[in-house]
Amino acid sequence: MLLDTPHTQHRVEPPPPAGLLDNLRGAAYRVGALAKHNTLIRLRDPGQMISYVAMPMVLMLVLKPLYVRAVEGGATQVATGLMVMFSVFAISIAGNAILVERTWRTWDRLRASRAPATELLLGKTIPIFVVMVVQQSILLVYGCLVIGLPIPRAPQYVVFAIAIWAFALLSIGAALATIVRSHGELSVISDVGALTLSSLGGALVPLSIMPEWAQVAAHISPGYWALTMMQAAVRGDAAGTLAPAGVLLAIGLVAGTFAVRRLTRGWGRGHLL
Amino acid sequence: MLEAIDLVKCYGPVRALDEFSLSVAAGEIVGLVGHNGAGKTTFVEIVSYLTRPDGGHVTIDGKPPSAVKGRVGVAPQHIALYPSVSVREHLELFGKLAGLRGQALTTAIDDIVAALRLSDFIDRHAAVLSGGQQRRTQAATALIHRPALLLLDEPTAGADLETRQAMLDVVKQRAGEGAAVVYTTHYLPELTELQATIAVVRDGRVIARGTHEELVDGLPGEVQLTFDNEEEITVSTTHPANTLIDLLSRADRPISTVDVRNPSLDDLYRSLAVSNAP
Ligand SMILES: Nc1ncnc2c1ncn2[C@@H]1O[C@H](COP(=O)(O)OP(=O)(O)OP(=O)(O)O)[C@@H](O)[C@H]1O
Ligand SMILES: [Mg+2]
Numbered sequence: 001m002l003l004d005t006p007h008t009q010h011r012v013e014p015p016p017p018a019g020l021l022d023n024l025r026g027a028a029y030r031v032g033a034l035a036k037h038n039t040l041i042r043l044r045d046p047g048q049m050i051s052y053v054a055m056p057m058v059l060m061l062v063l064k065p066l067y068v069r070a071v072e073g074g075a076t077q078v079a080t081g082l083m084v085m086f087s088v089f090a091i092s093i094a095g096n097a098i099l100v101e102r103t104w105r106t107w108d109r110l111r112a113s114r115a116p117a118t119e120l121l122l123g124k125t126i127p128i129f130v131v132m133v134v135q136q137s138i139l140l141v142y143g144c145l146v147i148g149l150p151i152p153r154a155p156q157y158v159v160f161a162i163a164i165w166a167f168a169l170l171s172i173g174a175a176l177a178t179i180v181r182s183h184g185e186l187s188v189i190s191d192v193g194a195l196t197l198s199s200l201g202g203a204l205v206p207l208s209i210m211p212e213w214a215q216v217a218a219h220i221s222p223g224y225w226a227l228t229m230m231q232a233a234v235r236g237d238a239a240g241t242l243a244p245a246g247v248l249l250a251i252g253l254v255a256g257t258f259a260v261r262r263l264t265r266g267w268g269r270g271h272l273l
Numbered sequence: 274m275l276e277a278i279d280l281v282k283c284y285g286p287v288r289a290l291d292e293f294s295l296s297v298a299a300g301e302i303v304g305l306v307g308h309n310g311a312g313k314t315t316f317v318e319i320v321s322y323l324t325r326p327d328g329g330h331v332t333i334d335g336k337p338p339s340a341v342k343g344r345v346g347v348a349p350q351h352i353a354l355y356p357s358v359s360v361r362e363h364l365e366l367f368g369k370l371a372g373l374r375g376q377a378l379t380t381a382i383d384d385i386v387a388a389l390r391l392s393d394f395i396d397r398h399a400a401v402l403s404g405g406q407q408r409r410t411q412a413a414t415a416l417i418h419r420p421a422l423l424l425l426d427e428p429t430a431g432a433d434l435e436t437r438q439a440m441l442d443v444v445k446q447r448a449g450e451g452a453a454v455v456y457t458t459h460y461l462p463e464l465t466e467l468q469a470t471i472a473v474v475r476d477g478r479v480i481a482r483g484t485h486e487e488l489v490d491g492l493p494g495e496v497q498l499t500f501d502n503e504e505e506i507t508v509s510t511t512h513p514a515n516t517l518i519d520l521l522s523r524a525d526r527p528i529s530t531v532d533v534r535n536p537s538l539d540d541l542y543r544s545l546a547v548s549n550a551p
Contacts, residue, residue: 026372033369037355037362044357105353109414112321112347113370266323 034123079143094173153236171256281328291477304464307474346420356400371418
């Protein structure tokens with residue numbers, strides 16, 4: 001290897017990977033190292049994750065009687081609605097995780113390593129994806145056991161719906177993190193945005209009792225598509241799950257592509273308050 | 274090993290690099306010195322493929338920086354560590370990212386911990402380390418995989434004597450093993466100790482390049498005599514030894530102290546600053 005300094009005691013840099021398989025193995029090793037590293041960071045600062053699980057649990061319990069009296073299928077509405085709403089709040093977990101790499105200047109440090117940007121992003125996002133999936137799963141299980149959400153007839157639809165929604169949220173969070181200039185900006189956008197979009201989407205007040213214009217406007221909210229998808233998945237309605245999943249997948253891909261491009265370039269020194 | 278030709282980098286109206294050219298051979302340590310804002314860090318960022326130049330080009334071992342990314346060891350000027358992650362965990366991460374695994378990783382960590390004396394705080398989180406300890410940790414993440422090109426941007430800024438010495442020893446050792454080193458500093462005596470060749474940067478270009486001796490050759494030093502009655506004479510001269518003999522032979526009063534100062538890098542730096550002033 002040309003670039004290695006001669007060193008007699010031990011080879012410190014392995015020879016360059018020969019084939020495609022070796023390249024993949026190398027990439028998997030680096031992504032694994034990054035994912036482990038990012039999981040450590042998440043676990044050492046679990047506050048946000050805990051509150052986004054605990055708060056909706058409390059709210060579901062408190063609000064359930066109201067929903068049950070107000071609309072048909074009130075239990076389903078309160079469980080899926082608050083699950084969707086608080087999963088939108090979890091965007092800020094993704095956003096913060098990426099933004100801190102800018103404030104700590106560590107993103108450039110990683111970019112200077114051998115790992116290309118896609119590996120850096122995978123290693124960064126896999127643990128957050130897991131966090132989001134776990135959050136939504138806990139809330140749905142809690143919904144079934146405590147709130148009276150009907151036990152899903154086809155759990156695989158629910159798993160699929162959760163995965164799609166987590167992907168869309170993660171991409172939106174990553175994209176946001178690349179354009180904001182501070183943690184303050186990020187929390188304003190993600191909290192106000194989450195509240196607006198998820199309530200517009202029918203997560204707080206059932207769409208059926210909202211004014212007509214709001215029912216139309218709801219379609220611009222990813223929260224609307226998530227809620228429709230989750231409720232269909234719980235019912236075991238395949239077609240009803242797939243259509244909104246397509247919309248969310250598209251949103252996720254657009255936001256994700258934007259984030260990848262932005263993160264690949266880096267920021268240099270500017271653009272942070 | 275490293276070849277940069279006519280690099281240009283503009284930030285709006287600022288020309289951070291303005292036809293910056295520099296080559297560094299394997300085993301050579303180049304001390305990059307120059308005023309604040311001269312363009313040293315911008316150069317390091319381009320070589321480590323964090324920034325693209327607007328003009329000119331860089332090759333590392335004949336290849337563009339993108340092709341050898343990660344086989345270069347970079348210690349940025351600003352501390353870039355994860356506050357809640359320990360020193361050992363940092364070394365593991367950057368070792369693994371460089372492709373080290375198993376026993377090779379363990380050995381590499383042990384080596385760099387010993388060389389930069391990190392063992393006292395190896396299990397502490399970066400957030401609670403002192404400035405000098407953070408510096409050493411940051412340098413360790415750049416050195417762990419024994420890269421063939423080292424870019425150390427002010428690795429001893431804010432460091433105490435012990436940290437400075439540990440750093441200089443490792444850099445000398447790595448250069449001895451054949452690594453090319455770009456070493457940025459504002460502390461010129463370090464470069465003498467490293468036996469580095471020197472590149473003086475001003476306003477985005479290298480305006481002087483050579484060994485210490487070549488660069489200070491022809492610059493005036495100083496001879497100072499102090500007499501018993503506390504009177505002093507100071508003479509600026511390009512031949513301090515001859516001047517001293519001359520002064521001593523002509524002295525008509527008892528002399529208490531004699532001080533001879535050969536031209537230093539500081540003199541060079543000052544002379545260039547004056548002669549190149551815009
Ligand atoms: N991302 C950026 N945006 C705007 N200006 C920049 C950017 N990066 C560097 N500059 C400018 O480029 C010039 C060179 O900066 P650089 O950091 O390379 O200097 P330096 O020689 O490392 O200085 P120092 O000794 O202070 O570290 C400076 O005027 C700086 O303000
Ligand atoms: Mg600098």
